[in-house]
Amino acid sequence: MEHGSSSSRQEEVGVDYQSITRKINGDPMVATLRSLYPGDLDKSCCDTLLSYIVMHSEGWLDQRYCSLSEAATLRAERKELEHQLLLAWKFDSFKDILDLDCLQITTQPSTLDHPLQSQSDNEDFQQAVEAAWNVPYVGKHHILLFNNINGAMGSDPYLNIGAMIQSSGTGKSRMMDEQAKLVFTLPINIWGTFGISTFWSFHD
Numbered sequence: 001m002e003h004g005s006s007s008s009r010q011e012e013v014g015v016d017y018q019s020i021t022r023k024i025n026g027d028p029m030v031a032t033l034r035s036l037y038p039g040d041l042d043k044s045c046c047d048t049l050l051s052y053i054v055m056h057s058e059g060w061l062d063q064r065y066c067s068l069s070e071a072a073t074l075r076a077e078r079k080e081l082e083h084q085l086l087l088a089w090k091f092d093s094f095k096d097i098l099d100l101d102c103l104q105i106t107t108q109p110s111t112l113d114h115p116l117q118s119q120s121d122n123e124d125f126q127q128a129v130e131a132a133w134n135v136p137y138v139g140k141h142h143i144l145l146f147n148n149i150n151g152a153m154g155s156d157p158y159l160n161i162g163a164m165i166q167s168s169g170t171g172k173s174r175m176m177d178e179q180a181k182l183v184f185t186l187p188i189n190i191w192g193t194f195g196i197s198t199f200w201s202f203h204d
Contacts, residue, residue, distance in 0.1 A: 020094065021093070027055075041086055045141075046081075050075065062103055062104065068166065078102060084097060142178035145162065145164075145179050146183060
């Protein structure tokens, strides 16, 4: 595991690792993951786990990694991170992940601070999106979505809905398409014609 000044700093101020672990495990999505993978976590779910660890870190970790795309980028850059996440899941201990220097908040400029994409970038992105639909689906995120909606629905049949909000290209549409193979699914895009400036910024 990667250790550094972050571990001693967090211990000095009394970070409650057990409390954070309870919040992570208490999240409905993580609970669903645990039901699907009670022992070893599927590697395709590492980015999801990392994003939920950051989300429930009580502000100690860099919140940009709540984004699946940012979590995936970090995991690709740090080859050892996947193994660390798998171990944390297996032994139900997230302390070493919480102590990783690469997840700590820094004063460095965010990698999200970049200008809007050029036309050529958009064309490349469009080609990548189209190609992504022609490869086999990886992981069980469509099952997680289905189980999450079922869990929220309870005994009320009119609550079988869910909102999916995330960056472009993170797999929302493909996941819903895969869920549609399990149960009738009606996707609704509420972006409308208002334009980018009406919502969050182009890069989150």
